[in-house]
Amino acid sequence: MGEVAEIRLGDKTIELPVVVGSEGEHAIDISKLRAQTGYITLDPGYANSGSCESAITFINGEEGILRYRGIPIEQLADKASFLEVAYLLIYGTLPKREELEGFTESIRRHTMLHVDFTKVFTALPKDAHPMAACSATVGAMATFYPDSLDPRDPSQVEVSIHRLIAKLPTLAARAYKHSVGQPSMYPKNELNYVGNFLHMMFGNPCEEYEVDAVISKALDLLFILHADHEQNCSTSTMRLVGSSMVNLFGAVSAAINALWGPLHGGANQAVIEMLAEIRDEGMTGRQFVERAKTKDDTSRLMGFGHRVYKNFDPRAKIIKKACFDVLNQLGVHSQMLEIAVELEEIALKDEYFVERKLYPNVDFYSGVIYNAIGTPSNMFTALFAIGRLPGWIAQWRELHQDPTFKIGRPRQVYTGPTETSFVPIDKR
DSSP states (O other): OOOEEEEEETTEEEEEEEEEOTTSOEEEOOTTHHHHHSOOOOOGGGTTOOOOOOSSEEEETTTTEEEETTEEHHHHHHHOOHHHHHHHHHHSSOOOHHHHHHHHHHHHHTOSOOTTHHHHHHHSOTTOOHHHHHHHHHHHHHHHOGGGOOTTOHHHHHHHHHHHHHHHHHHHHHHHHHHHTOOOOOOOTTSOHHHHHHHHHHOBTTBOOOOOHHHHHHHHHHHHHHSOOSSOHHHHHHHHHHTTTOOHHHHHHHHHHHHHSTTTTTHHHHHHHHHHHHHHTTOOHHHHHHHHHOTTOOOOOTTBOOSSOSSOOHHHHHHHHHHHHHHHHHTOOOHHHHHHHHHHHHHHHOHHHHHTTOOBOHHHHHHHHHHHTTOOGGGHHHHHHHHHHHHHHHHHHHHHHOTTOOOOOOOOOOOSOOSOOOOOGGGO
16 A cells, blocks of 8 residues: 555544555645545635546646646747647647648648628627637637537547637637627648738738748747646646536636636736836836735736745746747837836846746736737737647546546535524515
8 A cells, every 4th residue: 555644533534545646746636635534625616626536737846847747838839830839739649640630631721710600799898808719719719610519429529629729710810800899710731820810800801911930930839838738727627627528618618707807817917017017107116016915006017936846937038039029020019018128137036026926927928928929918819829729629628537526516615694584575
């Protein structure tokens, strides 16, 4: 028998097995705790609770390590394409050349939407948030493609995976075009994945749109950095909703809504809004930092610190260089980037932020890139969703392939009234 943990409840001692991960992580298996003792654990926010065993993504927050299927994010960012990373996450290994070519070709051929999606977008208000539109239209895919809804049919799951990865950029771009009153652009099969999205976002029928290689590479990089991040809120949502045996489209629709929240995927939008506020008020970075440190001031330094990473976010180091590459290519003088650099320099040296481990995270510079290429701030999270989609799918597949699969059903500690009699309405 391996290592065990003991819990004492009155005069009774219970032994609980210890599970050890491949990177030396230790967990106490409490799956039989309630059956043996009648007790449950209480862990608001699940910060200390493991919901699953997973072979997809490893994070070491103390050391600033992020790996997909064991491969460091730095290597993937330097050498791989987004679709190559998507294949790695979903299928477990880096694709061989013919596998990647087949996967890429299939995605390319699935980018176009059913013609009746026009009616769906027409029914949406012009000012509908793109994330609401993305969630609604991804959910609607289950009505357009009833031939691929069985989560336990491998062939149906496979076609759903390809449809989702191919069509989410088309849906997101169309949501944007609808919000600004512009005609939607058909995908172009000769373009690569990111180039096609840029064409659909920024092109128009009046003239040919030329994809800038530097911008395309930076966006591909951002998608890679966002592709998976272990059991975060939206990924946990994907798994919990998926455990009900709902189809893949329904689970992704739910995950998109979870990502939409300002405490999750909306953080890079908050960064741009902060930088714009500093610029418009004519403040220096130092003045804003001092204001943010004041207890009675509501100003917050956005894009700093992370719930998991305790020393630095490895993705932020990678994306900072891409940010400068994009702005240099565009010939853009960005006051917001200058403010961002100043804020970073101050925060990395200021004792207040060092003590609290507040350092730039991936959202800090990604918002600057999105802004520089002309992306409106309400589309930032939709781009995040495109990047995170392969990770959601990988986690969903892993859940369904788990021999211990069961529907998610968290417990609670009830703190409401004890038994109370019903009072008729005329006596209340």
